Ligand SMILES: NC(=O)C1=CN([C@@H]2O[C@H](COP(=O)(O)OP(=O)(O)OC[C@H]3O[C@@H](n4cnc5c(N)ncnc54)[C@H](OP(=O)(O)O)[C@@H]3O)[C@@H](O)[C@H]2O)C=CC1
């Protein structure tokens with residue numbers, strides 16, 4: 444796998460591209476705006492704790508000019524995908540695989556061949572990915588990994604341990620902490636439990652997860668959201684055994700603002716649909732009660748509408 448492109452180099456994409464570059468891989472990055480300008484003029488810099496590395500990458504806003512890749516890692520937010528799809532498609536050759544690295548329920552989850560992205564990109568090319576790597580953009584062209592313990596779960600939509608999945612793992616693992624899974628949907632929901640609770644409560648309160656968890660009433664809401672999301676997962680055949688309470692100890696605390704809070708503070712659109720509304724819709728479809736989600740989600744939607752960061 445020689446030709447690797449990262450599509451959408453914000454926090455996650457920037458960290459992935461930088462780590463690939465640090466490990467000596469040639470990596471291309473599709474970016475835009477001030478992030479692209481900075482990467483072109485000063486390169487891409489990766490910070491982890493007190494260390495910083497300059498990581499050479501080829502950065503462009505013209506995906507078609509890069510030509511077909513062996514592997515594309517797509518790291519745009521879920522709501523940016525429809526608009527990005529034509530440019531993403533220009534990176535595809537007959538054998539190209541695409542890793543969709545995002546939070547929330549991904550477009551390919553129910554393997555709907557009629558989905559617009561299934562037509563434009565193809566479920567057969569898709570590799571699911573769950574990101575366990577809290578990160579942020581410190582400044583255009585400078586990304587930061589906010590935790591020493593990062594990992595990425597990669598899995599086929601049909602749950603097979605396919606030869607191509609193993610090939611992708613071999614290509615990436617010297618650079619990235621990648622783990623192949625035959626239960627990618629379990630990983631998606633396990634991560635989504637955390638996102639539902641932390642995205643809602645930290646974004647509504649402009650607080651770090653750590654600070655939310657210090658307050659008993661908010662901690663209680665956090666646990667209820669973890670448990671409600673676990674119940675929804677169960678309605679779709681994903682049985683997560685760990686009670687909400689016992690997940691709290693493992694949550695990355697410290698100074699990482701969850702990506703939804705980062706978006707709110709930066710005036711960007713929020714990833715409400717993939718991370719939160721889909722969970723509520725799935726709950727309703729399966730007749731599963733989500734009382735805390737049902738109170739907090741309209742509040743966050745309205746908060747985002749008030750600053751034109753959500754339009755539905
Ligand atoms: N940040 C984190 O700690 C974590 C994030 N995640 C998830 O990972 C995914 C990515 O998040 P994150 O990296 O934080 O998001 P960012 O917003 O930092 O990065 C996404 C980047 O993609 C760019 N982009 C969007 N559309 C295009 C396009 N058509 N062409 C070129 N560039 C494009 C955006 O540019 P622009 O701003 O101009 O739209 C932005 O720079 C999300 O699903 C998030 O929930 C998961 C775990 C941790």
Ligand SMILES: CC(C)(CO)C(=O)C(=O)O
Nearest residue numbers: 576577637641701702703
């Ligand atoms: C769980 C968390 C907060 C960190 O990985 C995340 O997924 C995000 O920032 O979007």
